[in-house]
Amino acid sequence: MSLLKIFDVAGSGMAAQSARLNTTASNMANADSVANSEAGAYRAKQPMFSSVQAMVNGQMENEGVRAMGITESQAPVQARYEPSNPMADADGNVWQSNVNPVDELVNMISASRSYQNNVEVMNSARQLMQKTLDLGK
Amino acid sequence: MIDKPDPLLGMHPQALSLWQRRAEIISSNLANADTPGFLARDVDFRKALTAATGALDGNQLPMAATESGHIGGNPAYAMADADKLAYRAATQPSMDGNTVDTQIEQAQFAGNAIHYQASLSFITAQIKMMRTAITGGSS
Numbered sequence: 001m002s003l004l005k006i007f008d009v010a011g012s013g014m015a016a017q018s019a020r021l022n023t024t025a026s027n028m029a030n031a032d033s034v035a036n037s038e039a040g041a042y043r044a045k046q047p048m049f050s051s052v053q054a055m056v057n058g059q060m061e062n063e064g065v066r067a068m069g070i071t072e073s074q075a076p077v078q079a080r081y082e083p084s085n086p087m088a089d090a091d092g093n094v095w096q097s098n099v100n101p102v103d104e105l106v107n108m109i110s111a112s113r114s115y116q117n118n119v120e121v122m123n124s125a126r127q128l129m130q131k132t133l134d135l136g137k
Numbered sequence: 138m139i140d141k142p143d144p145l146l147g148m149h150p151q152a153l154s155l156w157q158r159r160a161e162i163i164s165s166n167l168a169n170a171d172t173p174g175f176l177a178r179d180v181d182f183r184k185a186l187t188a189a190t191g192a193l194d195g196n197q198l199p200m201a202a203t204e205s206g207h208i209g210g211n212p213a214y215a216m217a218d219a220d221k222l223a224y225r226a227a228t229q230p231s232m233d234g235n236t237v238d239t240q241i242e243q244a245q246f247a248g249n250a251i252h253y254q255a256s257l258s259f260i261t262a263q264i265k266m267m268r269t270a271i272t273g274g275s276s
Contacts, residue, residue, distance in 0.1 A: 002157065003160065006164045009161065012168055013168030051165075051172050051175050062162075063165065064169075065168045114170050117170065121168075121246060124246065135260060136265075137261075
């Protein structure tokens, strides 16, 4: 148990939130992507967060968070009739991504706020450590 | 870590290590602010400090026990109980089962940092006092 562990915990939070920002960026970039089949259409991605638990002195304690993996949105993908598009299938349809830009923006704001929170925690811990090092001066 | 109250520094080293532990737990709550199903936790500070300093709470008397296994009769049980983390009561339940309220956690973390610094300054003051006693105030 030490203040040093806070750096690990806050760091894991920052890593998880930046993974979330990364998927959001990918989703936003692919919001207008089209594909030539339903299966090939881009689906919005989301990281799955899970807390890291460890046994300390006989009880479960949290040691931060991690992104377990990436899930894809199950929302239906829409076909758009666009025979002139080189990506169009035999029926003249292109398949659009199921990205909802509003959801993605909300996710982006939430992720960056959470990231900032973790940075603040790290800063406070750093200051406390500095003060501890100066103990007795 | 110092595990007994020190005649020079009193209970402050124990308090310091508890504030440290609490900072860690709150930082973990904040890191998991977006984890589905995560339950925010915290330390019962009064209980933990009482156990750490070995001092009895002013409000309670030790229960008489005729067997070492009697609940409440064995201080080791009270100690083990005090070390356990409690779950924070959810103020605004969310759909994914997460009970972390970022604002509350931030406020607690800030308050915790102030308390930590207070304990630090108590220790610094004690050290300064001892230094004055040793040097006769000439340094």
